[in-house]
Amino acid sequence: MRALYWNGVNDLRVGTVKDPEIVNPHDAILRVSLSTTCGSDLHFIDGYIPTMQAGDVIGHEFMGVIEEVGPAVKRVAKGDRVVVPSFIVCGQCWYCQQSLYSLCDNTHPKPELQEPMLGGYPTAGIYGYTHAFGGYAGAHAQYVRVPFADNDCFKVPDGVEDETALFLSDAAPTGYMGADFCNIRPGDTVAVWGCGGVGLMAQQSARLMGAERVIAIDRFPERLQMAREHAGAETIDYTQVDSVLDALKEMTGGRGPDACIDAVGMEAHGTGPQYAYDRVKQALRLETDRGQALREAIMACRKGGTLSVLGVYGLIDKFPMGAIMNKGMTVRSAQQHGQAYMDRLLAHAQRGELNPAYLATHRFSLEDGPRGYDMFKHKKDGCVRAVFAP
Amino acid sequence: MAGKTQGGFIMANGIFDTQRSTSSQRGRPCGAASAGGTGQNLRWIPIALGAAAIVAGLGGRKKGAGALMVAAIAGAGAVGALRVQSARGTASGQPEVERSITIGKTADELRRYWLDPGTLPQVMAGFASVHATDDGRMHWKLEGPLGRACEWDTETVDRADEGIGWRALSDGAIANEGWIRFHPAPAGRGTVVTLRFHFNPTGGALGDWILELLGAAPLRVIADGALRRFKNLVETGEIPTTVRQPAARADTH
Ligand SMILES: [Zn+2]
Ligand SMILES: [Zn+2]
Numbered sequence: 001m002r003a004l005y006w007n008g009v010n011d012l013r014v015g016t017v018k019d020p021e022i023v024n025p026h027d028a029i030l031r032v033s034l035s036t037t038c039g040s041d042l043h044f045i046d047g048y049i050p051t052m053q054a055g056d057v058i059g060h061e062f063m064g065v066i067e068e069v070g071p072a073v074k075r076v077a078k079g080d081r082v083v084v085p086s087f088i089v090c091g092q093c094w095y096c097q098q099s100l101y102s103l104c105d106n107t108h109p110k111p112e113l114q115e116p117m118l119g120g121y122p123t124a125g126i127y128g129y130t131h132a133f134g135g136y137a138g139a140h141a142q143y144v145r146v147p148f149a150d151n152d153c154f155k156v157p158d159g160v161e162d163e164t165a166l167f168l169s170d171a172a173p174t175g176y177m178g179a180d181f182c183n184i185r186p187g188d189t190v191a192v193w194g195c196g197g198v199g200l201m202a203q204q205s206a207r208l209m210g211a212e213r214v215i216a217i218d219r220f221p222e223r224l225q226m227a228r229e230h231a232g233a234e235t236i237d238y239t240q241v242d243s244v245l246d247a248l249k250e251m252t253g254g255r256g257p258d259a260c261i262d263a264v265g266m267e268a269h270g271t272g273p274q275y276a277y278d279r280v281k282q283a284l285r286l287e288t289d290r291g292q293a294l295r296e297a298i299m300a301c302r303k304g305g306t307l308s309v310l311g312v313y314g315l316i317d318k319f320p321m322g323a324i325m326n327k328g329m330t331v332r333s334a335q336q337h338g339q340a341y342m343d344r345l346l347a348h349a350q351r352g353e354l355n356p357a358y359l360a361t362h363r364f365s366l367e368d369g370p371r372g373y374d375m376f377k378h379k380k381d382g383c384v385r386a387v388f389a390p
Numbered sequence: 391m392a393g394k395t396q397g398g399f400i401m402a403n404g405i406f407d408t409q410r411s412t413s414s415q416r417g418r419p420c421g422a423a424s425a426g427g428t429g430q431n432l433r434w435i436p437i438a439l440g441a442a443a444i445v446a447g448l449g450g451r452k453k454g455a456g457a458l459m460v461a462a463i464a465g466a467g468a469v470g471a472l473r474v475q476s477a478r479g480t481a482s483g484q485p486e487v488e489r490s491i492t493i494g495k496t497a498d499e500l501r502r503y504w505l506d507p508g509t510l511p512q513v514m515a516g517f518a519s520v521h522a523t524d525d526g527r528m529h530w531k532l533e534g535p536l537g538r539a540c541e542w543d544t545e546t547v548d549r550a551d552e553g554i555g556w557r558a559l560s561d562g563a564i565a566n567e568g569w570i571r572f573h574p575a576p577a578g579r580g581t582v583v584t585l586r587f588h589f590n591p592t593g594g595a596l597g598d599w600i601l602e603l604l605g606a607a608p609l610r611v612i613a614d615g616a617l618r619r620f621k622n623l624v625e626t627g628e629i630p631t632t633v634r635q636p637a638a639r640a641d642t643h
C-alpha cells in the first residue's frame with residue numbers, strides 16, 4: 001500500500017510499504033477514507049521528540065471503513081464506517097473503567113521508552129507518534145491496523161459526512177474535553193489561547209456547554225475570523241494589544257475569565273523557510289514563546305478559576321505556581337480521553353450543533369502528503385488543517 | 391484463556407524486540423555459540439539511547455545523570471548495569487529483584503492464569519524463550535551476545551498462600567528461582583502481584599559470563615516486562631505489539 005512516512009528531521013516521504021495485517025485477536029484493519037495533520041506531529045517532524053525511526057508511518061487522526069476484523073471483535077464488522085480516537089485503549093483496565101482512556105494500562109508495547117519521562121507510568125499507545133508513545137504505524141496510509149476495535153472504532157451515523165467525522169478523531173474530543181474540564185456554569189466567560197483545530201473546537205464546545213462568553217486569543221486574522229464565525233467568540237489579536245492580561249480584565253469587568261484553556265502547546269508558530277534557522281528559532285521557543293501562553297493563562301484567570309491545559313509540553317521553567325496557589329485555581333490537563341466523549345460528539349454532529357468540517361481548509365491526495373504538511377506547518381494560504389485522501 | 395492460541399503473537403515484543411535465534415537444541419552447554427544471534431541484542435540499544443535523549447532533553451541540569459541512568463537501566467552498558475543491579479541483590483552479589491504490579495482480577499483468577507502452561511512462555515517472551523515440557527517442567531533458553539545461549543529446566547512449586555514458585559533443576563548451569571505472590575488491593579481494585587527473581591550462576595569464568603549475559607538485560611526490566619505482559623494478557627486477552635506492521639524499512643518488507 002502507499003503511506004506517508006518520516007524519513008528524518010523535516011523529511012517526509014510517500015512510499016510503498018506492506019499492508020497491515022491482523023496480529024492480535026481484537027484487531028481490525030481499516031481502509032482509511034480521510035486522515036489529517038495535527039500540530040503535535042510537528043514536534044517529531046522537527047526533531048523535538050526522539051524515538052522516531054526512519055520509515056515510521058505517521059498520522060493519528062483518521063476515519064474510514066472496516067475491511068477486516070480479528071476473531072475476538074464483536075461490536076463492529078466489515079463495512080462499518082467508523083471514526084477512531086487517536087489513543088488506543090483496551091476498555092478493560094482500571095483507567096479505562098474510570099473513563100481516563102488516554103491513561104490506559106494495556107496498549108503501550110514499549111513502555112520502558114516512555115516511563116523515564118513520566119515517573120514510571122506510561123500512557124496508552126498512539127498511532128504514528130514516536131516509539132515513546134507506542135510505535136504503532138500511523139494512518140496516513142491506505143490501510144491501518146486498529147487494535148481493540150470494539151472499544152476504539154465508533155460507527156458514524158448516516159448524515160454525518162466523512163470530513164466531519166474525521167475531526168472527531170482528535171481535534172474535537174480534545175477541545176471538548178478541555179471545555180468539560182472547565183465545569184462551565186451559566187454566566188461563565190471562557191478564554192481560549194490558540195485558534196488551531198483544538199482551540200476552535202474548545203471554543204465551540206464551551207459554547208455548547210453553556211458559556212455566556214468565549215474569548216479567543218491568536219494572531220492570525222483568518223483563524224480569529226473562524227473563532228468569531230463558528231464559535232461566536234470575541235477575539236484578541238495578541239500582536240495588536242499591549243497586554244492580553246489587561247484586555248481580558250477589561251473585557252470581563254475587572255473580574256477575569258472564569259476558566260482559561262491553553263490550546264497552544266509547543267507547536268506554536270512555525271515560521272522561517274530555512275531549516276537551520278527554523279531549528280534555532282524553535283529551540284529558543286522551548287524556553288520563551290512556548291511557555292508564554294500557559295503563563296498568560298495562569299495570570300489572566302480569575303481567583304478560584306480553572307486552568308485547562310491541552311497544549312503539549314515537555315518541561316517549562318518560570319512556571320507561576322504562586323499564582324495558581326494564591327488564587328486558589330484548579331488545574332486540569334490530559335491527553336484526550338476521546339472514547340469518553342465520542343457518543344456525545346457524534347450526537348452533536350448529527351444534530352448539526354458541532355460541524356468541524358470547516359477545519360479542512362486544504363485537501364490533498366496522500367501522494368501530496370509532504371506538500372500538505374509543509375503548507376500546514378507554515379500556515380500557508382491560511383491553512384488550518386491539511387486533509388489527505390488515499 | 392486466550393493464551394494458548396496466541397503464543398505466536400507476542401514473541402517479538404517489548405524492548406527485546408529482536409529476532410532471537412530459534413535453535414532449540416536442549417541441553418546445549420551455556421556459552422556455546424549458535425549461528426544467528428550475533429549482534430541481535432545490540433539492535434535495541436539505539437532505542438534505549440533515544441529514551442536517554444528524552445530524559446536528557448527534559449532533565450535540565452541533571453541531564454548527564456539522567457541519560458546515564460536510563461542507558462544503564464536499558465542495558466546499554468552491560469556490565470555496568472549488572473553492578474547497579476547487584477547492589478540491590480544479595481550480599482554475595484547474586485542478582486535478584488522484586489517488583490509489583492496491580493492487576494484487575496482476583497487472586498484466584500490470577501493463580502489459575504499463572505499455572506496455565508501457556509502463560510509463562512508469553513509472559514517471559516521478552517527475556518527468554520520458555521516452553522512447557524511433557525514432564526510438566528519448563529524449559530528456558532536465554533540467548534546472549536555473540537550467539538551464546540544458556541538453557542535450563544525448572545519445576546513449578548505451588549505453595550498455596552505463599553504464592554507460586556519455580557526453581558531450576560540441579561543439573562543446569564544456572565540456578566534460577568522465582569516466585570509470584572498475590573495480595574488483594576484496597577477497595578476492590580484488583581490484586582497486587584509481586585514477582586521475585588533470583589539467579590545464582592555457577593562460579594568461575596562460566597559464572598562471570600552468565601552474570602554478563604544477565605547484565606545485558608537487567609532484572610528490573612525483565613521483571614517489569616514480565617509483570618506487564620501478565621497484566622496485559624489477563625486483563626485483555628492479548629499483549630500489545632507492533633510486530634509485522636508496515637514501515638518503510640528494509641526489515642519490514
Ligand atoms: Zn492530533
Ligand atoms: Zn485500558
